[in-house]
Amino acid sequence: MATRPQSVISPAQSDDSGDDQADNQRDLFLATYRWMLLARLSEDRLSALWKAGKIVGGVYLGRGQEALSAALGVNLRKGSDIFAPLIRDQAGRLAFGEPLIESMQTYLGSRLGPMRGRDGNIHRGRPREGYYAMISHLGCMVSAIAGGLMAKRFQGDSDFVGATCIGDGGMSTGSFHEAMNMAAVEKLPLIVLAANNQYAYSTPSSRQFACADLVDRAIGYGFAGHSVDGTSLTDCLATIGKAVAAARAGGGPQLIVGTILRLAGHAEHDDASYVDPIIRHKPFAVDCLRAAEEMILAKGWLAQSDLATLRNAVMNEIDDAVSTAQKEPVPDAGTEDWCALSSRHLVDGHLA
Amino acid sequence: MSITYLEAIREAQAKALADDPRVYIYGQDVGEFGGAFKATKNLSKEFPGRVLDAPISEDAIVGSAIGAAIEGMRPIVEMQFADFSSVGFNQIVNHAATLYWRTEVPCPITVRLPSGGNLGSGPFHSQCMEALYAHYPGLIVMTPATVEDAYSMLLEAVAIDDPVVFCEHKYLYYHLKADALPTDALPAGKARIARPGRDATIVTYSAMLHEALAAAEELALDAYQIEVVDLRTVKPIDTDTILASVARTGRLLAVGEAFPWGGVTAEVIARVVTEGFELLDAPPQRLNARDTPIPYHPNLWAAHRPTAPAIVNALRNLLRM
Numbered sequence: 001m002a003t004r005p006q007s008v009i010s011p012a013q014s015d016d017s018g019d020d021q022a023d024n025q026r027d028l029f030l031a032t033y034r035w036m037l038l039a040r041l042s043e044d045r046l047s048a049l050w051k052a053g054k055i056v057g058g059v060y061l062g063r064g065q066e067a068l069s070a071a072l073g074v075n076l077r078k079g080s081d082i083f084a085p086l087i088r089d090q091a092g093r094l095a096f097g098e099p100l101i102e103s104m105q106t107y108l109g110s111r112l113g114p115m116r117g118r119d120g121n122i123h124r125g126r127p128r129e130g131y132y133a134m135i136s137h138l139g140c141m142v143s144a145i146a147g148g149l150m151a152k153r154f155q156g157d158s159d160f161v162g163a164t165c166i167g168d169g170g171m172s173t174g175s176f177h178e179a180m181n182m183a184a185v186e187k188l189p190l191i192v193l194a195a196n197n198q199y200a201y202s203t204p205s206s207r208q209f210a211c212a213d214l215v216d217r218a219i220g221y222g223f224a225g226h227s228v229d230g231t232s233l234t235d236c237l238a239t240i241g242k243a244v245a246a247a248r249a250g251g252g253p254q255l256i257v258g259t260i261l262r263l264a265g266h267a268e269h270d271d272a273s274y275v276d277p278i279i280r281h282k283p284f285a286v287d288c289l290r291a292a293e294e295m296i297l298a299k300g301w302l303a304q305s306d307l308a309t310l311r312n313a314v315m316n317e318i319d320d321a322v323s324t325a326q327k328e329p330v331p332d333a334g335t336e337d338w339c340a341l342s343s344r345h346l347v348d349g350h351l352a
Numbered sequence: 353m354s355i356t357y358l359e360a361i362r363e364a365q366a367k368a369l370a371d372d373p374r375v376y377i378y379g380q381d382v383g384e385f386g387g388a389f390k391a392t393k394n395l396s397k398e399f400p401g402r403v404l405d406a407p408i409s410e411d412a413i414v415g416s417a418i419g420a421a422i423e424g425m426r427p428i429v430e431m432q433f434a435d436f437s438s439v440g441f442n443q444i445v446n447h448a449a450t451l452y453w454r455t456e457v458p459c460p461i462t463v464r465l466p467s468g469g470n471l472g473s474g475p476f477h478s479q480c481m482e483a484l485y486a487h488y489p490g491l492i493v494m495t496p497a498t499v500e501d502a503y504s505m506l507l508e509a510v511a512i513d514d515p516v517v518f519c520e521h522k523y524l525y526y527h528l529k530a531d532a533l534p535t536d537a538l539p540a541g542k543a544r545i546a547r548p549g550r551d552a553t554i555v556t557y558s559a560m561l562h563e564a565l566a567a568a569e570e571l572a573l574d575a576y577q578i579e580v581v582d583l584r585t586v587k588p589i590d591t592d593t594i595l596a597s598v599a600r601t602g603r604l605l606a607v608g609e610a611f612p613w614g615g616v617t618a619e620v621i622a623r624v625v626t627e628g629f630e631l632l633d634a635p636p637q638r639l640n641a642r643d644t645p646i647p648y649h650p651n652l653w654a655a656h657r658p659t660a661p662a663i664v665n666a667l668r669n670l671l672r673m
C-alpha cells in the first residue's frame with residue numbers, strides 16, 4: 001500500500017509558531033496536491049503509451065478533476081471505509097491507497113496486476129480491501145457501496161463511510177436514482193461525489209438535466225447536499241472533509257456536487273472538438289492543478305525549485321511503475337483458467 | 353404433516369437465517385407483510401432486523417446484495433415477480449456474474465424469482481426468465497420442480513459461493529404438497545430421473561415436470577413407457593443424464609414453459625444432437641409456450657403454455673416418427 005499523505009512532503013519552510021491547525025491544513029493541502037500531481041503525470045504517460053499503441057482499449061483521463069477526486073481519497077480510511085471510484089478518479093484511487101503500479105499493470109494488461117488482463121483501464125479494484133472494481137454501466141456502483149455499508153452495519157462495525165463518484169451523465173440513469181433513494185431510506189453513511197464537468201461524452205449538461213443545480217436533487221432524495229468549486233483544492237478539502245465527517249458522525253448520506261470543466265476528451269480517442277470555446281473562459285474551466293501550485297507558491301509553502309524537485313520525483317516513480325509493468329508477463333490464452341465460477345464443480349459442461 | 357412448495361421455501365429461508373448470521377433477506381414487502389406470496393411470512397418477527405422491506409428498486413436491491421456479499425454477507429433477495437427482475441437484470445448479469453472472474457472475489461447472492469404462469473396473471477406477472485440468466489457466464493440457475501427440491505436447493509443456493517438465480521414457480525406454490533421436508537438431496541447440477549421409461553424421453557423442469565408426468569401417465573394406458581428427466585438446475589445443465597436417458601429411449605421431447613425462441617429446450621436439443629446424434633431414432637422435438645406475450649384470460653392461457661394434453665400429442669407424434 002502507498003504511503004499515507006502526511007509523510008509525503010516535508011514543507012520547505014515551517015509556518016512560524018504553534019498554529020497547529022494552519023500546519024495541518026498546509027500539510028493536508030500539500031499531500032493532496034502530490035496525489036493530484038501523480039495522477040496528472042501518470043495519466044499523461046498513459047496517454048503517451050496509448051498514442052504509441054502500447055495500450056489496448058480506451059484511456060480515460062481525469063484531467064481537471066484531480067482536486068475533487070484526490071480530496072475524497074485522502075478523506076477515506078483504507079481498511080474500514082469502502083470506495084468505488086469511476087472513470088476520472090485516478091487521483092482518488094491513488095489517494096485512497098492504490099499503488100501506482102496497479103494502474104499501469106491494468107492498462108498494460110499485466111498478468112500480475114489486480115485484473116490479470118481480464119479487465120482493463122479504469123475497471124480495476126480490490127473489493128476485498130474495500131476498493132470496489134467498477135463495471136461500465138453508469139450508476140451501478142452506488143447501490144453496491146450502499147450494500148457494502150448495510151453489511152458493515154449488520155456486522156456491528158462502527159466508524160465507517162462508503163463513497164462513490166458519478167458524472168452529470170451517470171446521474172441520469174435509473175440505477176443512480178434507485179440507489180440514491182435506497183441509501184436515503186436505509187440512512188447509510190454514503191458519500192456520492194458528483195462531478196458536473198459540463199459534458200457527458202459529447203452531450204452538454206443542458207441535454208443531460210433540466211434542474212437549475214444538481215445539488216438540489218439532494219433534497220428530493222433525503223441527502224445532505226454540498227456544492228463545491230472543483231477548481232479549488234482548498235474548497236474541495238474543506239467541503240468534502242466536512243461531508244465525510246458528517247456521514248461518519250451519523251449524519252446520513254451526503255451528495256457533493258462539484259462544478260468544473262473536463263479538460264480532456266471523453267477518452268484519448270476523442271479530440272473534444274464539440275466543446276463550446278466560450279466555456280473554456282468560464283471560472284469553472286480553471287485547471288485545479290495549476291491553481292493549487294499557484295496557491296502553494298503564493299502562500300510560500302514551497303518554492304518553485306521545490307515544485308520542480310517534486311515533479312522529478314513523481315516522474316521517476318512513474319517511470320519505475322511503467323517499466324516494471326512492461327516487463328511483466330501478459331496473460332496466455334493457453335494457460336488461462338476459463339472459469340467464471342468459484343464453485344468449480346458447478347461449471348457447465350460434463351459434471352464430475 | 354403436509355407441506356407446500358411455498359412453505360418449503362419459507363422453511364429453507366428460516367433455516368438459512370437461523371444457521372448463518374451472514375444471511376439476510378431484502379425485497380419488496382418481505383418484512384412484516386411476509387412477501388406478496390407469503391414466502392417470508394413471520395420471518396421478520398423471528399429474525400428481527402434481518403428481513404427488510406426494500407424500496408421498489410430491483411436494480412438497487414441486487415446492487416446492494418452484491419456490495420453486501422463483497423463484505424462477507426450472504427443476502428437472499430426476492431424479486432416480487434420474476435418479470436421485474438428485468439429491471440435488475442443489469443446488476444445480475446453484468447455485475448454479480450462477472451465479479452469473481454474479474455476480481456477473484458466470489459459473489460454469494462441468491463436472487464429469488466417467483467416465476468411462471470398463474471391463472472389470470474397476464475403478460476407481466478407470468479414469465480420464465482431462466483434461459484436469459486443461464487445465457488450469462490458466472491451464474492447458476494436453479495428451477496426446482498418439487499417441494500423437496502424447493503427446500504434443499506434453496507438452502508444449497510444460499511451456501512454456494514456464486515450468484516444463484518433461483519426460479520421458483522408460482523403455480524407450484526400452493527398446488528404442490530409433500531409429506532415432509534427432505535433430509536438429503538441430489539446436489540445442484542444433477543438431474544433426476546423422475547419417471548423411468550424406455551420408449552421416449554421428456555426432458556423438462558419446474559412446473560412442466562408435472563404436466564410431463566401426467567402425459568407419461570396417460571401414455572402408459574397405451575403401454576408406452578415414457579422416461580421423464582427433471583433438470584432441477586438449468587445452469588449447469590446435466591448433459592450426461594440427458595444423454596444416458598436418450599441412449600435408453602432413442603427419442604427426445606424437450607418441454608419448457610418459456611417462450612420458444614432459443615432457451616432451455618433449444619439448449620437440450622443442441623447438446624443431444626451434437627453429442628448424441630447416433631443415439632436418436634427420430635428427430636428430437638420440443639414444446640414451449642407460444643411466441644406471444646402471456647395472455648390473461650384462462651381460455652387463452654391454457655392454450656398458450658404446454659399442458660399435459662399438448663405433451664401427449666407431441667409424444668404421440670414423436671413415437672410415430
Ligand SMILES: Cc1ncc(C[n+]2csc(CCOP(=O)(O)OP(=O)(O)O)c2C)c(N)n1
Pocket residue numbers: 087088136137138166167168169170171173195197199200201262266
Ligand atoms: C449505462 C451506461 N450508458 C452508457 C455508457 C457509455 N458511457 C461511458 S462514459 C459516458 C459519459 C459519462 O458522462 P458523465 O457521467 O457525465 O461522466 P464524465 O465522462 O463526464 O466524467 C457514457 C455515455 C455507460 N458506460 N453506461
